[in-house]
Amino acid sequence: MTQIQNVTDFSLKYTLESGQSFRWERVDNAYYGVVEGRILKISQEGTTLHVESSTDEDEADFVPYLRHYLDIVRDVPKLLVGVNNDAYMDRAIEKLWGMRILNQELWETIASFILSQNNNVPRIRGIIRRLSERFSERLTLAGYVDYSFPSPDVLATATEDTLLACGTGYRANYLKDTAQAIVSGELSLTSLQQMPYTEAKQELMRRNGIGEKVADCICLFSLGHLAALPIDVWIKRIFETLYLRRRATHREIREFAHTYFGDSVGYAQQYLFHYVHECPNWADAEHLSLTKMKSLL
DNA sequence: TTCCAGGAGAGAG
DNA sequence: CTCTCTCATGGA
Numbered sequence: 249m250t251q252i253q254n255v256t257d258f259s260l261k262y263t264l265e266s267g268q269s270f271r272w273e274r275v276d277n278a279y280y281g282v283v284e285g286r287i288l289k290i291s292q293e294g295t296t297l298h299v300e301s302s303t304d305e306d307e308a309d310f311v312p313y314l315r316h317y318l319d320i321v322r323d324v325p326k327l328l329v330g331v332n333n334d335a336y337m338d339r340a341i342e343k344l345w346g347m348r349i350l351n352q353e354l355w356e357t358i359a360s361f362i363l364s365q366n367n368n369v370p371r372i373r374g375i376i377r378r379l380s381e382r383f384s385e386r387l388t389l390a391g392y393v394d395y396s397f398p399s400p401d402v403l404a405t406a407t408e409d410t411l412l413a414c415g416t417g418y419r420a421n422y423l424k425d426t427a428q429a430i431v432s433g434e435l436s437l438t439s440l441q442q443m444p445y446t447e448a449k450q451e452l453m454r455r456n457g458i459g460e461k462v463a464d465c466i467c468l469f470s471l472g473h474l475a476a477l478p479i480d481v482w483i484k485r486i487f488e489t490l491y492l493r494r495r496a497t498h499r500e501i502r503e504f505a506h507t508y509f510g511d512s513v514g515y516a517q518q519y520l521f522h523y524v525h526e527c528p529n530w531a532d533a534e535h536l537s538l539t540k541m542k543s544l545l
Numbered sequence: 546t547t548c549c550a551g552g553a554g555a556g557a558g
Numbered sequence: 559c560t561c562t563c564t565c566a567t568g569g570a
Contacts, residue, residue, distance in 0.1 A: 267551060361551080368550035371568065417566030422553085459553045480551040497560075521551075
């Protein structure tokens with residue numbers, strides 16, 4: 249058992265339950281997930297995080313990694329002041345105070361968001377769980393069972409039928425193709441991690457099955473590029489309803505959002521995305537009064 | 546039964 | 559460039 253102390257302006261719940269990771273499960277007051285080939289159990293008590301690991305490594309060595317994974321090291325409050333441009337964002341930031349954007353493992357993030365297309369969160373979680381169970385290593389922590397995420401080699405050599413049996417559907421070939429590109433060296437994970445945002449995004453989009461939205465998810469949820477803006481049906485809906493007040497193309501939304509929210513638009517996006525999921529009546533008239541909105545509209 | 550889900554690709558215009 | 563259609567799957 250390790251403790252991480254003085255964790256301010258942080259919400260474990262909103263960070264792990266906001267749709268950016270498919271690997272965390274809440275049991276009572278704690279979250280179980282698989283990171284770097286081990287099960288972690290994390291719970292939050294005020295500004296203290298309690299951490300248990302399925303490996304008996306020196307857990308203190310893992311703390312710096314975990315602080316980075318949870319994005320605790322970033323001055324998020326300062327960043328949120330910069331994107332708090334209107335009454336609506338203000339409400340989202342207040343409601344979801346402490347939510348952070350994770351810095352997740354690259355290969356698992358690539359695979360997960362390839363699987364996410366035209367799919368829903370519970371099913372994505374199920375597919376990832378079945379792939380891990382079928383193709384990777386069983387882990388336990390105090391009676392809790394989960395599986396590490398399968399490596400590119402394993403998925404590159406898996407038969408399509410086996411992938412389909414895990415529920416991947418038509419995305420099976422997308423997953424396998426990208427796994428093979430990594431194995432062959434055509435796509436380098438370490439190179440991706442050294443590229444600036446635009447370059448990394450373009451490199452990702454060369455893969456079959458990775459379009460603009462999935463590439464932006466990978467850039468935002470793994471590579472730490474806060475300028476990335478994944479536009480899914482919800483983000484499109486939000487910007488068309490609340491901000492632009494008309495039908496808009498992705499390019500128009502992207503242009504407006506980056507001008508309006510600046511270089512941390514990815515963080516703003518995550519607060520808006522999760523806020524509308526927390527508040528089903530988000531589009532009600534009362535919520536639409538953007539009285540404090542800056543004069544960009 | 547139809548619709549929807551953190552979409553992408555192919556084709557047509 | 560934009561629009562439309564299809565893709566596999568399961569829950570509502």
